[in-house]
Amino acid sequence: MYAMRRRDKIQVLGQSAQYDLCCSNQCLGRQATGAHRVRGEVGRWIYPAAMPDGETILLLKVLMSNECRNNCHYCVNRCSNAFRRESFAPDELADLFLELNRRDLARGLFLSSAVVRDANTTMDRMLAAVEALRLRQGFRGFIHLKVLPGASYDRVERAAELADRISINLEAPNAERLSAISPDKDFDSDLAERIQWIGRLVARKDTKAKGHTTQFVVGAAGETDLEILRTTDALYKRVNLSRAYFSAFQPIAGSPLADQTPTPLMREHRLYQCDFLFRRYGFRLEEIAFDDCGRLPLGADPKWIWAERHPEYFPIEINTADRTRLLRVPGIGPRSARRIVKMRREIRFGSLTDLKAMGVVVRRAAPYLTINGKRAGSSMGDRQLHLWELA
Template structure:
């Protein structure tokens, strides 16, 4: 099988690793057009086509949710580093892609599999390629290989998969939560003190709905990872039952569950919310029909409505419909000595006024009957 034929298989297999910074739900695979190309979005809103592929779908791990499960019967392929490097550079020179996202199954042993990914990055840097490279660190990779990977990549990541040791054990018998995952994250965090080592930091990914874990379990872990290891971003991949895997008869999670987890994680990571301010039901889950900031506001009406022309930045970003950008615009306008007099003014500043209306006052005037 030639390199491009392999790409159709190994590129399709890579779709389960998420990397879209702005909204993972918007990440798209250009299947049927250009195999291996995924459209992602950078923090500044720039659309970045990435070459996203597996080195191999051969794997000795038994992750019960995974299409590459060691006991699953299907065709297995692999790239050699030089071969994959040539395909990437061809795509890059044709301007099909702007960066590389590389992962792999574990074939033979962990370090030899990781070594091949690192070798791809080395070859590309030797070619003179100085663009974006994201390398997936395989669970259990040695310290020296992680260090080499970080010296070549812009970003690295280890998939945590589950929030708790018990949940992790539900999913696999071939990996250990504390040693293969958390210990490697700790190494990466320590190495990141050198700004030349993976300067864009590390991320991780959870499989939501495969293990018996609540949203509260998951968000406690994301909050802990942010605090302990400075994880730049946690991704939430909704479990999808796949034929001929041990979990093929399990149900997928509610379609909005991962979206609510992203919103709650943003409140913790960027909006200054404490974990105790998140609202969970009796089962430890977030309500799927409304966003977590709205739930917080409805459960804390003693804090609302806020006077837009007097509220601090931290008070403003707790208002449903007011984000960080629109809050900054409100503060900037006030510094110029200008007051906001009507909802239309807020709308022009980027506020979602239908959501914000019950929770704000303008010049001491209530904007909604729900405010009384």
């Protein structure tokens, strides 16, 4: 009976947690199709997640409770939504996770929650569950703990002492946009101040958390891509954010935003591409192309647009260009750039086939390269640039 009740709860609370993408196993090639939202085979509450070191593990992603006092218009857990509410007791959640862990079904935990009565009371319950795992049961694996909007400093600090990663979702890029979709949350005091605390706490040597993330709901508040990326860029620079996640808004029937158009997954994909350009390729916000309304062009890759707009930068010689220059070539990513630089100590590249073996997408890269002084391919830019401008 107890086991059945617990299985029931995890179905409800695992389902409610599915909208949080933190740590999701993002794969740029699949994002535009929505395939990255696919969960593991065990159920919608266990899914493969990429760890900071690149390893992929199975993560139990669950809410402490889906009972919320707030009424965020985009959220299934909002208080005005009539549906089944459930909550875990701290020990109940800890026991459930340990059982899954012992059976090798989940190696890490992602714990979030709706705001039950107030942020601190709810965080106390989440912290009690994590303390039970860490201090009583000796669990040393990966834990990602969500910080609730408005939680006090001592709760946020305790979260940073216990979890490997902590995060707070901004959901919108600024106060004006947030107030349109989350009337109960104050952007500056409930969220921005907490993300600054988190940034300082993860930088401390005596805390366990070594990274922090945030998430934006894309398209719910009428915000532009420029607004989202401006905030993202500032977070990387000012609070040492580890990474941002973007979740294309999909209207929920019966919600205040039910009639709003769903956000195309391609928009989410373009935001992820720009985010990668900031974090892994050394691009600056000023180098990203937006249209007059602050939107990213959906029809073309932002790195390719930059390359087409900077003919003075190309072609570059594959046998001599440094890593920074290689990273500007469409079709060459951080891994292939690293391999090329390493391999050049032993050989000289003589053909596109050699580059393919390094992981280069040669069809895309060839127009921007010379190999031993000879052009590797002709420009395909004009036609595509034209298509992008029409998009």
